Amino acid sequence: MSALDTHPGEGRQAAALAEIREIVGPKGWLDDPEARAPHLTDWRKLYTGRAAAVVRPASTEEVAAVVRRCAEARIPIVPQGGNTGLVGGAAPHEAGTEIVLLTDRLSRIREVDPVGNTVTVEAGVVLQDIQQAAAEADRLFPLALGAQGSCHIGGNLATNAGGLNVLRYGNARDLVLGLEVVLPDGRVWDGLSGLRKDNTGYDLKHLFVGSEGTLGIVTAAVLKLFPQPRQVMTAMLAVADPAAAVSLLHKAQEASGGQLVAFELVPKFAIDLAVAHVEGVENPVGGDTGWYVLLEFATPSTESAFIDALEQFVEKTFEEELVVDGTIAANEAQRAGLWRLREAIIEAQDRAGAQLKHDVSVAVAKVPDFIAEATAVAEAEEPGVRVVAFGHVGDGNVHLNLVQPEGADGAAFMARSDALSQAVYDVVVAMGGSISAEHGIGRLKKADLAARKSPVALDLMRKIKRALDPDGLMNPGKLLE
Amino acid sequence: MSALDTHPGEGRQAAALAEIREIVGPKGWLDDPEARAPHLTDWRKLYTGRAAAVVRPASTEEVAAVVRRCAEARIPIVPQGGNTGLVGGAAPHEAGTEIVLLTDRLSRIREVDPVGNTVTVEAGVVLQDIQQAAAEADRLFPLALGAQGSCHIGGNLATNAGGLNVLRYGNARDLVLGLEVVLPDGRVWDGLSGLRKDNTGYDLKHLFVGSEGTLGIVTAAVLKLFPQPRQVMTAMLAVADPAAAVSLLHKAQEASGGQLVAFELVPKFAIDLAVAHVEGVENPVGGDTGWYVLLEFATPSTESAFIDALEQFVEKTFEEELVVDGTIAANEAQRAGLWRLREAIIEAQDRAGAQLKHDVSVAVAKVPDFIAEATAVAEAEEPGVRVVAFGHVGDGNVHLNLVQPEGADGAAFMARSDALSQAVYDVVVAMGGSISAEHGIGRLKKADLAARKSPVALDLMRKIKRALDPDGLMNPGKLLE
Numbered sequence: 001m002s003a004l005d006t007h008p009g010e011g012r013q014a015a016a017l018a019e020i021r022e023i024v025g026p027k028g029w030l031d032d033p034e035a036r037a038p039h040l041t042d043w044r045k046l047y048t049g050r051a052a053a054v055v056r057p058a059s060t061e062e063v064a065a066v067v068r069r070c071a072e073a074r075i076p077i078v079p080q081g082g083n084t085g086l087v088g089g090a091a092p093h094e095a096g097t098e099i100v101l102l103t104d105r106l107s108r109i110r111e112v113d114p115v116g117n118t119v120t121v122e123a124g125v126v127l128q129d130i131q132q133a134a135a136e137a138d139r140l141f142p143l144a145l146g147a148q149g150s151c152h153i154g155g156n157l158a159t160n161a162g163g164l165n166v167l168r169y170g171n172a173r174d175l176v177l178g179l180e181v182v183l184p185d186g187r188v189w190d191g192l193s194g195l196r197k198d199n200t201g202y203d204l205k206h207l208f209v210g211s212e213g214t215l216g217i218v219t220a221a222v223l224k225l226f227p228q229p230r231q232v233m234t235a236m237l238a239v240a241d242p243a244a245a246v247s248l249l250h251k252a253q254e255a256s257g258g259q260l261v262a263f264e265l266v267p268k269f270a271i272d273l274a275v276a277h278v279e280g281v282e283n284p285v286g287g288d289t290g291w292y293v294l295l296e297f298a299t300p301s302t303e304s305a306f307i308d309a310l311e312q313f314v315e316k317t318f319e320e321e322l323v324v325d326g327t328i329a330a331n332e333a334q335r336a337g338l339w340r341l342r343e344a345i346i347e348a349q350d351r352a353g354a355q356l357k358h359d360v361s362v363a364v365a366k367v368p369d370f371i372a373e374a375t376a377v378a379e380a381e382e383p384g385v386r387v388v389a390f391g392h393v394g395d396g397n398v399h400l401n402l403v404q405p406e407g408a409d410g411a412a413f414m415a416r417s418d419a420l421s422q423a424v425y426d427v428v429v430a431m432g433g434s435i436s437a438e439h440g441i442g443r444l445k446k447a448d449l450a451a452r453k454s455p456v457a458l459d460l461m462r463k464i465k466r467a468l469d470p471d472g473l474m475n476p477g478k479l480l481e
Numbered sequence: 482m483s484a485l486d487t488h489p490g491e492g493r494q495a496a497a498l499a500e501i502r503e504i505v506g507p508k509g510w511l512d513d514p515e516a517r518a519p520h521l522t523d524w525r526k527l528y529t530g531r532a533a534a535v536v537r538p539a540s541t542e543e544v545a546a547v548v549r550r551c552a553e554a555r556i557p558i559v560p561q562g563g564n565t566g567l568v569g570g571a572a573p574h575e576a577g578t579e580i581v582l583l584t585d586r587l588s589r590i591r592e593v594d595p596v597g598n599t600v601t602v603e604a605g606v607v608l609q610d611i612q613q614a615a616a617e618a619d620r621l622f623p624l625a626l627g628a629q630g631s632c633h634i635g636g637n638l639a640t641n642a643g644g645l646n647v648l649r650y651g652n653a654r655d656l657v658l659g660l661e662v663v664l665p666d667g668r669v670w671d672g673l674s675g676l677r678k679d680n681t682g683y684d685l686k687h688l689f690v691g692s693e694g695t696l697g698i699v700t701a702a703v704l705k706l707f708p709q710p711r712q713v714m715t716a717m718l719a720v721a722d723p724a725a726a727v728s729l730l731h732k733a734q735e736a737s738g739g740q741l742v743a744f745e746l747v748p749k750f751a752i753d754l755a756v757a758h759v760e761g762v763e764n765p766v767g768g769d770t771g772w773y774v775l776l777e778f779a780t781p782s783t784e785s786a787f788i789d790a791l792e793q794f795v796e797k798t799f800e801e802e803l804v805v806d807g808t809i810a811a812n813e814a815q816r817a818g819l820w821r822l823r824e825a826i827i828e829a830q831d832r833a834g835a836q837l838k839h840d841v842s843v844a845v846a847k848v849p850d851f852i853a854e855a856t857a858v859a860e861a862e863e864p865g866v867r868v869v870a871f872g873h874v875g876d877g878n879v880h881l882n883l884v885q886p887e888g889a890d891g892a893a894f895m896a897r898s899d900a901l902s903q904a905v906y907d908v909v910v911a912m913g914g915s916i917s918a919e920h921g922i923g924r925l926k927k928a929d930l931a932a933r934k935s936p937v938a939l940d941l942m943r944k945i946k947r948a949l950d951p952d953g954l955m956n957p958g959k960l961l962e
Contacts, residue, residue, distance in 0.1 A: 113844075113846050114731075115727060115728075115731070115845065115846035116844045116845040116846035116847075116877075117731070117845065118844070159680065160680050160684075162678055162680075166677075166678065171678065173684070174655070183937070183941075187937050188937070189935070189937045189938060189941065190935060190937070191938065192913075193844065193913040193914065193915070194844045194913070195842050195843070195844060195877060195913075195914065195915050195918075196647075196842070196844075196845065196875075196876045196877050196878075197643055197647065197652065197842045197873075197876045197877060197878045197915070197918040197919055198842060198915035198917075198918060199640065199641050199643075199691055199915070199917050199918060199919055199920065199921045199922070200915050200916060200917050200922060200930055200934055201691075201922060201930065201934065201938070201939075201942050201960060201961070202688060202691065202692055202696075202941075202942050202945055203641075203654070203687050203688070203690070203691055204938060204941055204942075206684050206687030206688070207683060207684070207687070207688060207945075209684070210680055210682075210683065210684055211683055215683075226739070227731075227734055227735040227738075227739065246596060247596075250595075250596070250598070250708075253708055253781075254708040254781045254782075255782060256782070257708075257738065257740055257780040257781050257782040257787070258707070258708065258739070258740075258781065259738055259739075299738040300734075300735045300736075300738050300739065301735075301736060301737070301738040301790060303786060303790040305784060305786025305787070305789070305790065306738070306786070306787075308786070309782060309784040309786060361676050361677070361678045361679060362676070363594070363597045363599070363674065363675045363676065364596065364597040364598065364677065365594050365596035365597035366597070392678075394677075395677040395678045396597075396676060396677050396678065397677075397678045432673075432674040432675070432676075433674065433676065434674070434676050434678065434679035434680070434681050435681060436679075436680050436681050437676075437678040437679060437680060438678055438680055439680065440680045441680070441681060441682060449681055449682065453681055453682065454670070454671060456664070456668050456669070456670045456671070457670060457672065457682070457685060458682075460664075460670065460683075460685055460949070461682050461683050461685070463948040463949060464683055464688075464945065464948055464949075466948065467944040467945055467947065467948035468941070468944060468945075479682060480682070
């Protein structure tokens with residue numbers, strides 16, 4: 001209990017910790033420093049803290065009992081899922097007064113209901129396992145993101161994860177029909193009815209989704225399932241500029257009857273980087289246009305006419321000169337190759353030197369202007385900076401990554417990073433955009449949120465936080481001050 | 482000011498009302514009793530109250546100024562849109578201490594953005610006018626319901642309206658990208674950025690949608706637009722029972738690639754009622770099966786293959802004997818005829834005698850069991866009662882209407898209605914369902930909510946209410962006690 005020694009009320013806290021140890025049992029209590037270490041730091045290793053305890057309750061009831069005991073003893077709690085977040089939201093603070101509460105033993109898929117098209121899962125289920133269980137029931141669970149092999153659904157919901165299929169299926173928020181949540185006082189809110197329509201008061205689930213563990217701990221969820229896609233068409237098409245990409249987006253949505261699953265804008269420079277830095281990668285399209293779109297359609301229909309219509313659509317975009325070059329994946333291997341290219345782009349940026357990432361969004365119609373303005377601002381602030389603006393155009397979500405000037409000092413570049421980021425955020429906020437489209441706030445962007453979000457919105461959030469967690473014990477110092 | 486004469490603090494309130502009269506000007510102040518009358522009662526005339534004033538502010542700024550003045554003088558406010566709600570949520574109380582605040586002069590469509598697929602509207606815009614504005618921009622705004630010619634979008638959002646297209650496009654909630662809200666203290670929260678992705682803190686818009694005016698007044702919204710449907714196929718198909726209907730639902734969703742817009746279950750008895758009571762109505766299918774499904778597919782694609790595939794799908798359901806009889810509308814007139822039949826069903830129930838309506842929902846997979854159990858319970862409670870269970874199966878939303886026994890005394894039947902309703906709600910709650918799927922709570926179902934909703938959920942709602950509206954001035958006595 002050394003972490004608590006320097007704090008008042010240590011007797012009460014020590015007693016509470018002993019009781020909590022009883023509640024979770026030997027399997028639920030991490031003593032070994034090596035076993036604890038990965039839970040005391042975040043995935044990007046931006047923050048490394050200490051903890052009064054690291055506990056792994058095995059059920060909702062155990063989570064509730066732990067939280068109740070913490071509430072009584074005023075011990076703050078940091079909930080942690082797969083710990084794959086990018087903004088330090090699941091790491092404990094340096095003071096070591098917090099309990100890190102892991103949800104990984106809440107790992108049951110409680111029910112797959114192919115008739116109601118729902119799956120009920122506990123918070124600690126790995127995202128990929130949900131996708132798998134859905135597929136086994138001949139259904140699709142569409143949430144998909146890079147960390148899906150290790151992230152937990154509880155964390156996905158607490159952070160309202162985005163990912164690759166948002167355009168067609170929405171964020172994690174949009175996939176939730178119900179939640180079970182342990183509240184800051186240890187009571188359990190059972191909202192697992194899985195109703196698709198329910199107008200009986202305030203929508204509580206939407207309050208917890210995206211709250212980053214600051215209002216309670218999600219212990220289970222009812223999620224939506226969809227028909228499995230039976231046919232997929234993937235293409236990479238070259239366009240003149242981002243405005244042409246936005247125009248292509250709408251035509252593609254219309255032509256496919258809304259079956260457009262992905263629409264990723266990629267600048268040629270990013271592909272050139274990938275070709276230069278990642279082995280085995282080629283530009284499948286070529287040409288000298290500045291921009292490409294990686295798009296994918298998918299339909300649960302088995303009618304080949306669907307694909308025929310899409311091929312006609314792509315031909316027409318060539319005839320209209322909206323698309324100037326491109327390739328349609330003729331088979332699964334080519335399709336996988338196009339998606340590998342997208343991954344290689346991300347990898348290549350890491351290899352090209354120090355880089356500063358921004359996960360921002362604006363209204364879809366403003367994407368072209370945003371890319372132009374943000375690029376100009378970054379180049380003015382840091383001459384020679386290499387701007388890679390790519391991402392989910394259909395959601396207005398641009399990953400604006402600034403790679404250090406070629407041959408420059410990476411450390412010196414990063415030392416100037418705050419000024420560069422603030423210049424980018426100035427453009428974002430002036431356009432009514434968001435400084436965190438999908439990665440959340442956590443600890444990393446808390447100061448930016450405080451500076452950039454409307455004071456009225458911040459005040460509403462603080463009021464809600466105080467109403468639900470008056471002692472400020474749930475993931476303190478994350479999201480809000 | 483006679484309504485205030487009997488209350489303490491009348492001097493302060495009279496002064497505040499005089500100031501509010503200045504704020505809204507002559508056009509914004511309703512003095513004429515005849516002009517005020519329709520705003521003092523609800524659409525079903527369940528409640529008729531009085532008001533200290535009926536005001537019509539002309540802008541968000543005027544709404545904010547009125548609310549600020551009310552907050553200072555502790556004058557409660559009842560926001561009112563098109564006043565088409567079914568649960569008395571927009572009618573003032575009998576005491577006459579409240580101000581009724583009409584949003585009908587906030588009637589501008591601020592912007593239609595066909596590139597970003599959004600429309601920005603003020604609260605007082607009539608739903609049908611938004612549909613129209615979207616259509617003029619070659620887009621679809623999919624919210625559609627019976628009252629669309631007179632209901633206001635502000636009310637639709639405050640009550641999270643459902644309607645006919647929920648299966649494909651979601652409730653009102655799902656169509657909102659942003660809100661502008663006047664808070665209980667008169668501040669304005671401007672959440673109109675219209676972002677499709679924004680993970681910067683708690684999702685405030687979802688808190689206001691469905692809050693029935695108890696947390697603030699929605700003054701404007703950014704809404705999602707969709708591609709216009711170019712091809713529609715509507716059919717009425719006979720099935721053996723509700724379980725067959727649920728099975729058909731999934732096959733239809735899969736075969737159409739999710740382009741199923743409506744899926745309405747109708748018992749044959751309801752059609753018989755319509756044929757008997759409404760002139761010019763015929764059963765277009767015939768046969769002696771107990772149940773029918775009215776379903777509609779729509780796609781923005783112009784490819785005729787889409788319709789061909791659906792026709793093949795319907796044929797296959799016949800071959801599989803899932804569907805035992807049916808008709809596909811061959812033209813727009815036949816399509817309109819099928820939808821008129823649905824309206825006639827509602828009309829016929831009114832004509833068949835006294836009836837008791839329930840707008841409930843359960844998980845989709847439980848719909849067949851719910852209909853069977855609720856029917857049995859109702860028939861046991863009231864021998865001879867005629868049960869009409871119809872509605873949006875795809876959302877799990879059943880309109881369970883109980884028509885008085887043939888030839889019985891309607892008034893006596895209605896006098897026993899509470900016991901009958903409670904018996905139905907027992908079944909709903911035992912199945913984890915909702916006692917108000919789309920109509921909300923308002924004043925009518927407040928006691929049922931208090932009795933039926935989980936105490937934890939109610940406590941969370943009350944905490945949020947107190948946090949945002951500590952003086953309880955926003956639509957008091959609605960939704961929560």
